[in-house]
Amino acid sequence: xxxxxxxxxxxxxxxxxxxxxxxxxxxxxxxxxxxxxxxxxxxxxxxxxxxxxxxxxxxxxxxxxxxxxxxxxxxxxxxxxxxxxxxxxxxxxxxxxxxxxxxxxxxxxxxxxxxxxxxxxxxxxxxxxxxxxxxxxxxxxxxxxxxxxxxxxxxxxxxxxxxxxxxxxxxxxxxxxxxxxxxxxxxxxxxxxxxxxxxxxxxxxxxxxxxxxxxxxxxxxxxxxxxxxxxxxxxxxxxxxxxxxxxxxxxxxxxxxxxxxxxxxxxxxxxxxxxxxxxxxxxxxxxxxxxxxxxxxxxxxxxxxxxxxxxxxxxxxxxxxxxxxxxxxxx
Amino acid sequence: xxxxxxxxxxxxxxxxxxxxxxxxxxxxxxxxxxxxxxxxxxxxxxxxxxxxxxxxxxxxxxxxxxxxxxxxxxxxxxxxxxxxxxxxxxxxxxxxxxxxxxxxxxxxxxxxxxxxxxxxxxxxxxxxxxxxxxxxxxxxxxxxxxxxxxxxxxxxxxxxxxxxxxxxxxxxxxxxxxxxxxxxxxxxxxxxxxxxxxxxxxxxxxxxxxxxxxxxxxxxxxxxxxx
Numbered sequence: 001x002x003x004x005x006x007x008x009x010x011x012x013x014x015x016x017x018x019x020x021x022x023x024x025x026x027x028x029x030x031x032x033x034x035x036x037x038x039x040x041x042x043x044x045x046x047x048x049x050x051x052x053x054x055x056x057x058x059x060x061x062x063x064x065x066x067x068x069x070x071x072x073x074x075x076x077x078x079x080x081x082x083x084x085x086x087x088x089x090x091x092x093x094x095x096x097x098x099x100x101x102x103x104x105x106x107x108x109x110x111x112x113x114x115x116x117x118x119x120x121x122x123x124x125x126x127x128x129x130x131x132x133x134x135x136x137x138x139x140x141x142x143x144x145x146x147x148x149x150x151x152x153x154x155x156x157x158x159x160x161x162x163x164x165x166x167x168x169x170x171x172x173x174x175x176x177x178x179x180x181x182x183x184x185x186x187x188x189x190x191x192x193x194x195x196x197x198x199x200x201x202x203x204x205x206x207x208x209x210x211x212x213x214x215x216x217x218x219x220x221x222x223x224x225x226x227x228x229x230x231x232x233x234x235x236x237x238x239x240x241x242x243x244x245x246x247x248x249x250x251x252x253x254x255x256x257x258x259x260x261x262x263x264x265x266x267x268x269x270x271x272x273x274x275x276x277x278x279x280x281x282x283x284x285x286x287x288x289x290x291x292x293x294x295x296x297x298x299x300x301x302x303x304x305x306x307x308x309x310x311x312x313x314x315x316x317x318x319x320x321x322x323x324x325x326x327x328x329x330x331x
Numbered sequence: 332x333x334x335x336x337x338x339x340x341x342x343x344x345x346x347x348x349x350x351x352x353x354x355x356x357x358x359x360x361x362x363x364x365x366x367x368x369x370x371x372x373x374x375x376x377x378x379x380x381x382x383x384x385x386x387x388x389x390x391x392x393x394x395x396x397x398x399x400x401x402x403x404x405x406x407x408x409x410x411x412x413x414x415x416x417x418x419x420x421x422x423x424x425x426x427x428x429x430x431x432x433x434x435x436x437x438x439x440x441x442x443x444x445x446x447x448x449x450x451x452x453x454x455x456x457x458x459x460x461x462x463x464x465x466x467x468x469x470x471x472x473x474x475x476x477x478x479x480x481x482x483x484x485x486x487x488x489x490x491x492x493x494x495x496x497x498x499x500x501x502x503x504x505x506x507x508x509x510x511x512x513x514x515x516x517x518x519x520x521x522x523x524x525x526x527x528x529x530x531x532x533x534x535x536x537x538x539x540x541x542x543x544x545x546x547x548x549x550x551x552x553x554x555x556x557x558x
């Protein structure tokens with residue numbers, strides 16, 4: 001079992017487990033930053049536990065449903081291993097990876113900002129272990145998804161249609177996009193009703209945080225290689241990609257503005273113009289980051305979803321939102 | 332024959348200080364077929380990736396990402412899972428637009444039939460088998476008829492008939508341009524190449540031409556490399 005655990009941990013954590021000290025460093029920085037900021041937020045234990053279940057289930061599902069994981073499992077499952085020992089070891093390796101890269105940060109956040117209760121921490125580990133064990137047999141698969149032949153009569157290329165197919169065929173990408181739109185509606189309601197100042201432009205920046213659309217080239221290394229191989233890919237791929245992200249960001253901002261209008265009330269007619277400008281600018285930044293600074297050295301696709309680079313574009317947009325908020329009378 | 336490409340003192344590395352290819356000198360003539368052989372890890376794929384403008388850590392040679400050079404060459408990689416949500420027809424349209432070329436439908440039909448690919452033209456590349464995926468890129472490469480076509484392990488994954496057809500295509504390509512391909516299959520080298528380059532210790536250690544190209548000679552050279 002230790003042998004199988006080591007083999008898989010090296011895949012998730014790096015050949016020399018180099019990811020472990022990196023993750024622990026991030027935990028330490030987050031803990032001390034939050035502590036020293038003086039920010040306090042009482043988190044009820046059930047909220048912590050429910051969030052833990054959500055993060056654990058989505059983390060396990062992301063790792064276990066990726067084709068990349070299925071590829072790495074083929075060679076291992078061919079060996080005459082004891083099935084119980086294999087699955088126990090593989091479960092532990094996925095659990096440690098999920099704890100280190102995702103769920104652990106939640107616990108650190110709780111320890112940093114809330115009043116710590118031992119029962120809440122014990123509950124966190126129980127929720128993590130049980131929800132991981134419950135989702136594991138449901139999403140574990142050792143073969144890539146084979147859906148049969150899809151025939152398409154189009155003969156002309158169109159990269160926007162390519163991206164639409166990409167999105168529709170990756171359910172977690174689609175779910176993430178829909179969740180962002182839903183978040184836009186909730187954010188509009190909560191900020192618009194509770195804030196005493198008009199923070200409306202801030203939401204435009206947050207609506208640009210569509211992780212899967214921002215890692216399209218990084219997650220498909222073969223596609224990135226073809227872009228470098230073929231001539232004139234700015235016209236054929238990068239511009240349609242930017243246009244696609246612009247449209248998706250505009251839709252997200254549209255949901256946000258509609259929710260604001262319905263729940264909070266009216267806003268200046270200039271706001272939809274700002275929304276489109278934010279959508280365009282964030283799309284250009286996203287595509288520039290992807291082509292100039294792609295993240296190609298990922299070990300499991302899940303790494304990409306949690307890489308801090310995804311906060312660069314919303315961060316820049318947030319900085320731009322400040323003067324816009326000021327100019328439109330927010331401060 | 333005129334030179335198509337001349338490279339001098341090419342050095343390629345993944346980690347600075349330990350180059351995979353060092354001081355490599357290579358001349359490709361127009362309208363020839365060059366086979367590239369070497370043991371696993373000799374640097375064949377790295378060399379092809381560099382000439383294709385993919386691998387960026389190199390010095391010497393020329394700027395392989397240069398637009399003019401890019402427009403004159405195409406590479407079929409040993410493994411390629413790109414453009415999974417395009418069909419073959421859409422990928423072909425994408426590539427011909429990129430190279431600003433007009434496709435010759437009769438030629439494409441001939442290639443599709445030759446590779447036995449007719450039933451798969453409208454299927455998403457994602458859904459194709461390994462061999463059929465390989466055919467998507469091979470057909471595209473041979474349809475483009477660019478001055479330089481690079482193939483990395485082109486026979487891998489192909490069925491017997493397609494392999495035979497590929498040999499005939501490589502041999503017929505001399506009238507359009509140059510083919511440089513890497514292979515571990517001696518038959519593919521012996522049946523097609525005008526020159527064979529042996530890659531060893533990051534350099535071209537030996538070269539065989541026309542009459543010298545036979546399985547015995549090449550096997551001997553590779554055994555020398557191994558020892």
